[in-house]
Amino acid sequence: METDDAIRGIIDSFDRIFVGVRRTVRLAAAALGPDVQPAAWPVFREVIRSGPVQATTLVATLGMDKSAVSRHLKELREHGLVLSERDPADARIAWLSPTPLAHERLAVITEGQRERLHALFESWSAEDVERFSALLARFSDPD
Numbered sequence: 001m002e003t004d005d006a007i008r009g010i011i012d013s014f015d016r017i018f019v020g021v022r023r024t025v026r027l028a029a030a031a032l033g034p035d036v037q038p039a040a041w042p043v044f045r046e047v048i049r050s051g052p053v054q055a056t057t058l059v060a061t062l063g064m065d066k067s068a069v070s071r072h073l074k075e076l077r078e079h080g081l082v083l084s085e086r087d088p089a090d091a092r093i094a095w096l097s098p099t100p101l102a103h104e105r106l107a108v109i110t111e112g113q114r115e116r117l118h119a120l121f122e123s124w125s126a127e128d129v130e131r132f133s134a135l136l137a138r139f140s141d142p143d
Contacts (some may be wrong), residue, residue: 008136014110015106022038022111023075025038025041026038027104027109027112028041029041031105031108031109032044032076032079032081032105032109033079033081036075036076037072039068039072039094040072040075040076042064043058043064043069043072043073043076044063044072044076044081044082044102045100046058047073047076047096047097047102048098048102048103048106050096051097051098052097053096053097054093054094054096055070055073055094055096058073058096062116064085073096076102080099080102081099081101081102082102083096083097083098083099084096084098108119
């Protein structure tokens with residue numbers, strides 16, 4: 001297969017993947033709370049991944065508008081998923097961290113995602129799944 005043909009195939013595959021990702025994000029956000037916006041999901045995941053973290057770090061890491069991050073953080077705090085605490089050394093700094101409820105909800109969501117992926121890959125060999133995982137990690141590594 002020519003490289004240009006392969007790249008066209010990759011683009012087509014990503015188009016289909018993005019549709020599935022949007023569906024997965026909608027389901028995940030709904031599992032956080034019935035009125036949690038899907039756009040809050042990346043903020044939630046980054047707080048889980050990086051917490052305790054400052055909102056300015058979330059803005060930079062996610063490439064989102066500061067007001068959007070603030071709005072999503074407010075929503076996540078109202079649902080009891082994110083805790084905001086002032087830095088004892090500098091009250092101007094707020095540290096954001098996931099609550100125990102956030103970890104509980106994430107565990108349920110992650111298990112559902114894991115089950116769906118197991119079903120998707122059940123016809124693949126273990127070697128193919130491992131190779132796909134390695135290639136996807138290599139592709140998604142920003143460095």
